[in-house]
Amino acid sequence: MENIHVIVDSMSRQGSNNIAITLVPVDEHTPLPLWEAGSHIDLHLPNNLIRQYSLTGNPHQTDHYQLCIKKEDNSRGGSQYVHKQLRVGQTIQISAPRQAFAMQEAENYLLIAAGIGITPILSMAEALDAKKQPFTLLYYVKNHTFAAMFRRLNTGFQYGSVQILSSDDGQGLRSITPELLQKPQANTQIYMCGPEGFMAHFTDVATTHGWLNEQIFIEAFHPPALNKANELDADTFIVTLRSTGQSYTVPAEKTIANVLQENDIYVPLSCEMGMCGACLTKVHCGEVDHQDTVQSDEEKCATEQYIALCCSRAKSATIEIDL
Ligand code: FES
Incomplete structure (x- = not known):
């Protein structure tokens, strides 16, 4: 689905460290897509970052969306941009809402x-x-x-x-x-x-x-933390690109995406948290240590394997991917 152009209609302080943002459609006669409680959107920021934020407020309203964004101390650039540079009246792009935290029926x-x-x-x-x-x-x-x-x-x-x-x-x-x-x-x-x-x-x-x-x-919005065992065992492995045959060493403290980008190889990234699927890449050989939350358990066990380059690792000493 194509991105949606919206205007930042208002921004308000919410507690000492958060800003609520109201987004309205550029064309006020075209309502925004329907959404359900628990949905989130991608916010395409003018500094080329794409960040995911939960929609908040009343899901029955489609004349506007509301977000509330915390100023993160360790911001990777998204919340910092929102807090310091985003202004009322600016036009930005968002994705349609996606649901990853749906409510089930209960009493x-x-x-x-x-x-x-x-x-x-x-x-x-x-x-x-x-x-x-x-x-x-x-x-x-x-x-x-x-x-x-x-x-x-x-x-x-x-x-x-x-x-x-x-x-x-x-x-x-x-x-x-x-x-x-x-x-x-x-x-x-x-x-x-x-x-x-x-x-x-x-x-x-x-x-x-x-x-x-x-x-x-x-809400599995953050990447699952590597557990202690993984941290200790997260040994270096080799990633090989099928297209060129070139191999790169991925040390324990870096992701595959980090290493490839350092070597000027384009990696399609969005959330960088294992939840959007932008960086999923087919695996030709090697065993994946899945760390993403975007694939289901069935997909993670399927014969045809995909790896999230932003967070997943290899259990095998080498892994060959379709890049
Ligand atoms: S960038 Fe979103 S899953 Fe990797």
Whole structure:
């Protein structure tokens, strides 16, 4: 699908470190594509970066999209551009919404957000409220000055309740286990978005109290962290290009994409987090250590193998790819 041209209609500060952006179609008579709670879009920034951000707000509105973007300390250029250079009135391109965090049918929902993870969770709360479905939203922040979308959350919902929990006030997950989490309900699903460590800890606490893994849904927006074993065993391997026969050494601290780019080989990259599929490349021989979240388990086990050059590695000493 072709990119969509939108205008930055407004920008507003959301807590001390986040900016909400409202995007409207260039042609005000053409609505934006429909989207569902949990969807995200690619934002094509004028500095040639493409970044993925969750849509937030009410999924029933197609006259505008809303994003909320945190200023990342370790920005790879996307959030820094948004915070420092993007301005109201600028025209930019976006992709159509994509869904990677869809909600399933349930009787009740527990929505958990930490930090900027509130963006998809808020859209879920809006969707549930519109469907008159009960939910509880727990929003974890360091302190209230960091809370994004605070005014909207403070207004409340007709069918759901919201609690904003501040770790500076001793309400962090490591201090208190919410009562709801201590009583697993068979007909309730948990949806969670936040830093990986937070989600891993929350999942651990939930399953310890009897929640089933099948009841817990996580926004896999970040690349899965290499586990300790992988970090230690992430040995150097050789990547060979089928077109030229040239081989390059990929050390443990670099991705295949890094190494190829250093050697002036074009690699189609977008998210650089293993979630968009832009860099998926066919493998001719060698065993892939899949680290992406864009391919399904079936695809990762299929006879015809594709490797995400931005994050995946080789289990074999060499790997030959279709470049
Ligand atoms: S660049 Fe998106 S999966 Fe590799």
